[in-house]
Amino acid sequence: MTHKDLIVWKKGINLVKVVYDMTAGFPSSEQFGLTSQIRRSAVSIPSNIAEGCGRNSDKELIQFLYIALGSATELETQIIISGELNFLKKEDVAVLNESVNEIIKMTTSLIKSLKTRNETK
Secondary structure, three states, X not given: OXXXXXXXXXXXXXXXXHHHHHHOOOOHHHOOOHHHHHHHHHHHHXXXXXXXXXXXXXXXXXXXXXXXXXXXXXXXHHHHHHHHOOOOOHHHHHHHHHHXXXXXXXXXXXXXXXXXXXXXX
16 A cells, blocks of 8 residues: 555645645735745645655654644644635635545544554554
8 A cells, every 4th residue: 555545645635736726816925925834734744644654664654644734733724824814715714624624634543543553563
């Protein structure tokens, strides 16, 4: 199994595409600010899942899943800020946060599963 087989990785890739689309309309003054931060956070999620899967152990995978989880919660905050600044519509904030929260739950479940698997070894 590789990272490409993981549903959470696939959802992360889809989230990146949606984030890039939705941030394309941000003010040009935010190009190196919030737009860049949001995009980096989104890209970091599937990237860290992939990097963790490419490592040699569940322990390292778990470490990278925690990093992906941190990026997801960072993205969630940036989406809220974007809504508060009226860069995103309320319905767009809701759609993005629903996707992010799904990824957070899936990543958390994967971490728990891997930890349980390692406890039984």
